[in-house]
Amino acid sequence: MAEDRVLRVRRLLDAVRASGRTALTAPEGKVVADAYAIAVPGEELATDVDEAVAYAARFGGPVVMKIVSPDILHKTDAGGVIVGVEGAADVRAAFHKIVESARAYDAQARIEGVQVQELLPQGQEVIVGAVTDPTFGKVVAFGLGGVLVEVLKDVTFRLAPVDADEALSMLDSIRAAEILRGVRGAPAVDRWAVAEQIRRVSELVSDFPEIAEVDLNPVIATPEGAMAADIRVILAESVPKPRRTYGRDEILTSMRRLMQPSSVAVIGASNEQGKIGNSVMRNLIDGGFSGEIHPVNPRADDILGRKAYKSVTDVPGEVDVAVFAIPAKFVASALEEVGRKGIPNAVLIPSGFAETGEQGLQDDIVAIGERYGVRLLGPNIYGYYSTWQDLCATFCTPYDVKGGVALTSQSGGIGMAILGFARTTKTGVSAIVGLGNKSDLDEDDLLTWFGEDPNTKCIAMHLEDLKDGRAFVEAARATVHKKPVVVLKAGRTAAGAKAAGSHTGALAGDDAVYEDILKQAGVIRAPGLNEMLEYARALPVLPTPRGDNIVIITGAGGSGVLLSDAVTDNGLSLMEIPPDLDASFRKFIPPFGAAGNPVDITGGEPPSTYEATIRLGLEDPRIHSLVLGYWHTIVTPPMVFAELTARVVAEFRERGIEKPVVASLAGDVEVEEACQYLYEHGVVAYPYTTEKPVAVLGAKYRWARAAGLLGGGS
Numbered sequence: 001m002a003e004d005r006v007l008r009v010r011r012l013l014d015a016v017r018a019s020g021r022t023a024l025t026a027p028e029g030k031v032v033a034d035a036y037a038i039a040v041p042g043e044e045l046a047t048d049v050d051e052a053v054a055y056a057a058r059f060g061g062p063v064v065m066k067i068v069s070p071d072i073l074h075k076t077d078a079g080g081v082i083v084g085v086e087g088a089a090d091v092r093a094a095f096h097k098i099v100e101s102a103r104a105y106d107a108q109a110r111i112e113g114v115q116v117q118e119l120l121p122q123g124q125e126v127i128v129g130a131v132t133d134p135t136f137g138k139v140v141a142f143g144l145g146g147v148l149v150e151v152l153k154d155v156t157f158r159l160a161p162v163d164a165d166e167a168l169s170m171l172d173s174i175r176a177a178e179i180l181r182g183v184r185g186a187p188a189v190d191r192w193a194v195a196e197q198i199r200r201v202s203e204l205v206s207d208f209p210e211i212a213e214v215d216l217n218p219v220i221a222t223p224e225g226a227m228a229a230d231i232r233v234i235l236a237e238s239v240p241k242p243r244r245t246y247g248r249d250e251i252l253t254s255m256r257r258l259m260q261p262s263s264v265a266v267i268g269a270s271n272e273q274g275k276i277g278n279s280v281m282r283n284l285i286d287g288g289f290s291g292e293i294h295p296v297n298p299r300a301d302d303i304l305g306r307k308a309y310k311s312v313t314d315v316p317g318e319v320d321v322a323v324f325a326i327p328a329k330f331v332a333s334a335l336e337e338v339g340r341k342g343i344p345n346a347v348l349i350p351s352g353f354a355e356t357g358e359q360g361l362q363d364d365i366v367a368i369g370e371r372y373g374v375r376l377l378g379p380n381i382y383g384y385y386s387t388w389q390d391l392c393a394t395f396c397t398p399y400d401v402k403g404g405v406a407l408t409s410q411s412g413g414i415g416m417a418i419l420g421f422a423r424t425t426k427t428g429v430s431a432i433v434g435l436g437n438k439s440d441l442d443e444d445d446l447l448t449w450f451g452e453d454p455n456t457k458c459i460a461m462h463l464e465d466l467k468d469g470r471a472f473v474e475a476a477r478a479t480v481h482k483k484p485v486v487v488l489k490a491g492r493t494a495a496g497a498k499a500a501g502s503h504t505g506a507l508a509g510d511d512a513v514y515e516d517i518l519k520q521a522g523v524i525r526a527p528g529l530n531e532m533l534e535y536a537r538a539l540p541v542l543p544t545p546r547g548d549n550i551v552i553i554t555g556a557g558g559s560g561v562l563l564s565d566a567v568t569d570n571g572l573s574l575m576e577i578p579p580d581l582d583a584s585f586r587k588f589i590p591p592f593g594a595a596g597n598p599v600d601i602t603g604g605e606p607p608s609t610y611e612a613t614i615r616l617g618l619e620d621p622r623i624h625s626l627v628l629g630y631w632h633t634i635v636t637p638p639m640v641f642a643e644l645t646a647r648v649v650a651e652f653r654e655r656g657i658e659k660p661v662v663a664s665l666a667g668d669v670e671v672e673e674a675c676q677y678l679y680e681h682g683v684v685a686y687p688y689t690t691e692k693p694v695a696v697l698g699a700k701y702r703w704a705r706a707a708g709l710l711g712g713g714s
Helices: 002-018 026-035 049-059 088-105 147-152 164-171 177-181 191-207 248-259 276-286 328-341 359-372 412-425 443-452 469-480 503-507 510-521 529-538 557-569 579-586 607-619 638-654 670-680 691-706
Strands: 043-046 063-068 081-085 113-118 124-133 137-144 155-159 211-222 225-228 231-235 263-267 292-296 321-324 345-348 375-377 383-386 391-394 402-409 429-434 458-463 485-489 549-554 625-631 661-666 684-687
Touching (some): 002 026, 002 191, 002 231, 026 043, 026 063, 043 049, 049 063, 049 088, 049 113, 081 088, 124 177, 137 191, 155 164, 164 191, 191 211, 191 225, 248 345, 248 375, 248 443, 276 292, 328 345, 359 375, 402 443, 402 529, 412 429, 443 469, 469 485, 469 510, 529 691, 549 557, 549 607, 607 625, 607 638, 625 691, 638 661, 638 670, 670 684
Parallel strands (some): 263 321, 321 345, 345 375, 402 429, 661 684
Antiparallel strands (some): 043 113, 063 081, 063 113, 124 211, 137 155, 211 225
C-alpha cells in the first residue's frame, strides 16, 4: 500500500515537472492528500458553470469555490476564492466572478476551471506544514492559524519525519497550547487527528526530497477531527548535492589521532618571534607535549633546537597531525604533500579563504583533503588545545589546567574569551578547539569524539551555523544520554524570516527552527556567552537531580522572593512543603521567621541554624534540590557559611546522599572568596546574583530530562 501511494505521487510530480511547473494545482494537491490520507474536504473541478452547479448540489450545502490555475499561486489575492456559496443562482454568479477576477489579475494565466469544495464546519484554525531548511533539511511545522499565526508567530518545528508521539508533543509546544484543550467553554479539539495531519505531512516530504514546501492552511480542528481546507505543494528548483559523510568509526579513528597524537609536524615553523609558526612551536615545546615535534621549513635546518625538514614528506615515520602556519596561497600545495605522506589530520590556522571571499581556494583544499582522506580542521582558526596530552597547538596563550570540560568555538575571539574565563574561574578543560570556516571537521565530528572521550564530562559549543544540522542532531542524541551538551547559537536575532511563498515558509525563521530542533536533540541552549561558560563549568559539579522538588533556604526574605522568581523562570518546581516537614523546619526558625517555601530563617541567625536547616534539606528524601540564599552578617560571616555548607554537603555525599545544591551570596567582597571555596567543594555558588545559580540548576534539570534521567520530557 505504501509503495502504491509513493508510485502514485511520483507519477504526478514527474508530470508537474515535465510541464515546467513547480507548484501543484488544487486538484493535484488533492491527489497527494488522498495518497497520504491527509484529510481534506470533498471537492470537484468544474470546467464550466453547469458542472459547478451540479457539484454544489451534490455536496448539499454551502460550498467554497476557488480558481484553479497553474499560474495563480495566491488565489485569495487574485479574488479567486468565495466562501459560503449556496444555491444554483449564487453558484453561477460566483463561478463567473471568480473567472473574471482571475483574468483581471493575470490576463495570461491558464485557467483550468473552478474548484467546488465542501464548506468545513466552524472550528479552531491551525496551520500544518513542512519546509526545506538549509541547515536541517525537511522540517515539519505546527501552529495556530488565522490572525494568531500572523501576529504571534506561535509555531513549533521538528525534524521530519516525526512519529505519532512527537507529532502529539508539538501540540503542547506552542505558547497557546491551552486553546486546543478547550478554554472558556469551548470544546477541546481532536488532538490525535491534528497530530496525524502533522505526521502524514512529515512522511510525505521525507518520501519526496524534491518537495520544497507543503502548506495545510488552515486546518480546521474540531472535537470530531481535523481537516485541511487547503493543501499547497511547491517543488524545489533543484535538490542539493549530498554532503560527503563519514561513519562513526572513521570519525573516531581520525579524531583519536588528532586529539591524542604521537607526532606533530608544524608546516611553516619559524625561529622568528612574532611569526605564527614560531608561536605554535613554542607552545608545543613549552607546553610539555611528550610526542615528536617536527618543524617544516624549506629555508631552515634547525628551529628552536629541533631538526627542520624541507618538506613534510621528508619527516621520518608516521605523523598524526600537520599544523599549518603558512599563507593561504601556499596551503593547497603543502596539503598535497600531507596527503602523499598519509597524514590523517591537517590543522589549518591561516585565514584568507571563504571568510574573505576566496571560496574557490577553500574548495580546492577540501577537494585535496577528500582525495587523500585528510580531515581538515579550519581554516581560519587559532588552533586547538588537548590538555590531557599537554598539547597546545595554537598561536594564543597556553593553557594547561586539566579537567572535564570540552569547549569549541567558531570564532577566534570567542575562543580567547573561553580561555580567559577558564583561567579566571580555574575551570579544568579537556580540550579547546577552534573550528573557523568548518571546511570539513565540524561540531558533529567533535561531538562524536567528546561523547566517547573519558576525560570529557561536559561539552560546550559556540556556533554561528551548522553545515549539516541532521548530522549534528544525530551526534547530539548519541551523546546527551551520557553527558551534557551546551550550545551557544549566535545569530538569534538574524534579520527576519526567509523569503518564502507560504505561511509555513515565512514563519520558519532560522532561529525559530534552531530553537525547537536543538531542544529536540536534547542539547541545552545558552542565551549568551557567559551563560554557556557558566553552564559548562557548573554542570559537571552538580549531581544529577532525582526529582523535581526544590526547596529554598534563605537568610534574607528579599533574596527568597527573587530566588522563587528565578525557579519559575527556569521551568523548575518549588516543593509544596507537607505539614510534617514544615513542622521540622519550624523547630530551627525563630518565631518571626517563615517556614513554607522559601524557608526564611532570617538574617540574624547563627551558623547552627544554617547548618540545621541545610541538614534537614539533605536528609529528607522528598526534597531533591536545595537553593541557598545567604546574606553577609557578622553573626555568620561568609567563610563560616561556606565552610559549614561544604562540610555538610561532603558528609552527606560520603553517606551516598547527593543532591544539587546551589547558593546565592549577597554581601561585601568577602562573599567572592566564599563562592570560590564553595565551588571548589561541590556547591555551585555566585556572589551578587539570584538568577545565575538557579539558571545553572535549570540547565542541569534540562539535561537530566533530555538524558532520560528525570521524568517530564525535555
